[in-house]
Amino acid sequence: MRIDLHCHSTASDGTDTPAELVRNAAAAGLDVMALTDHDTTRGHAEAIGALPAGLTLVTGAELSCRVDGVSLHMLAYLFDPEEPALLAERELVRDDRVPRARGMVARLQELGVPVTWEQVERIAGDGSVGRPHVATALVELGVVPTVSDAFTQDWLADGGRAHVAKHETDPFEAIRLVKGAGGVTVFAHPGASKRGRTVPEAVIAEMATAGLDGIEVDHMDHDEATRARLRGLAADLGLLVTGSSDYHGSRKTCVLGEYTTDPEVYGEITRRATGAFPVPGTGGA
Ligand code: AMP
Ligand code: FE
Numbered sequence: 001m002r003i004d005l006h007c008h009s010t011a012s013d014g015t016d017t018p019a020e021l022v023r024n025a026a027a028a029g030l031d032v033m034a035l036t037d038h039d040t041t042r043g044h045a046e047a048i049g050a051l052p053a054g055l056t057l058v059t060g061a062e063l064s065c066r067v068d069g070v071s072l073h074m075l076a077y078l079f080d081p082e083e084p085a086l087l088a089e090r091e092l093v094r095d096d097r098v099p100r101a102r103g104m105v106a107r108l109q110e111l112g113v114p115v116t117w118e119q120v121e122r123i124a125g126d127g128s129v130g131r132p133h134v135a136t137a138l139v140e141l142g143v144v145p146t147v148s149d150a151f152t153q154d155w156l157a158d159g160g161r162a163h164v165a166k167h168e169t170d171p172f173e174a175i176r177l178v179k180g181a182g183g184v185t186v187f188a189h190p191g192a193s194k195r196g197r198t199v200p201e202a203v204i205a206e207m208a209t210a211g212l213d214g215i216e217v218d219h220m221d222h223d224e225a226t227r228a229r230l231r232g233l234a235a236d237l238g239l240l241v242t243g244s245s246d247y248h249g250s251r252k253t254c255v256l257g258e259y260t261t262d263p264e265v266y267g268e269i270t271r272r273a274t275g276a277f278p279v280p281g282t283g284g285a
């Protein structure tokens, strides 16, 4: 069983449509794939409609959070997408991405970059708009060679010259909301230090006490030492350990199934969830 629990589509900052994504996941030999777009579930219906036989879809989202000034991502799986409290918070974060992206365009213009909101809007399409879309505009304009190169202090990294913060949920609130919607939470790439400051272990311990289910350990942004440390932390705190690609199509270098999750851990996630069930593929459209 090959299980990849963290993938993005054009519903946020991935480049595969949800239908392309599930087809690519099946072609990559995955048995289970989670669709975890940033702050939105809008790709779920298309993914389910196109789901190939042999691939099971885990519905989810990656929620933007912040604690003590540190941004983090919380993966949420198999929650009820209609549950009003979590839905309202998800929409608040997603909707705040628009004025925030416009703010980053304004900052870039002040820095002399001829980027426009129309360009970013075209790149984002109907996806929840984020820095990778702005970064793609910078690549188109020849300002930086790749999307990753836009994530520096010169441009869009946390605290960078053109960075604007967005509304982000307190992770303790996110854990509570996801539980209330019958879902399971996994702290995404908790040791991704190249993205900025990371959350201290003591705060992860508090999250575990507050009901966090697991942490993502096998991830491209974690080196071997970080993985070993996080595995030890998970054992100490009784947290599940996952691995996943964080696939973004052509916007990142990772490939589907680059890292995977143990079937036993996947089984435990599905046993804990009550908000939604994994969807087995029936052949798709
Ligand atoms: P946002 O949610 O708009 O703040 O943008 C965050 C997204 O930017 C993440 O989900 C990643 O897809 C991407 N990202 C963050 N840091 C980097 C980086 N160093 N290189 C490439 N992409 C990044
Ligand atoms: Fe992303």
Ligand code: FE
Residues within 6 Å of the ligand: 062, 073, 188, 189
């Ligand atoms: Fe993330």
Ligand code: ZN
Residues within 6 Å of the ligand: 006, 008, 062, 188, 246
């Ligand atoms: Zn992600």
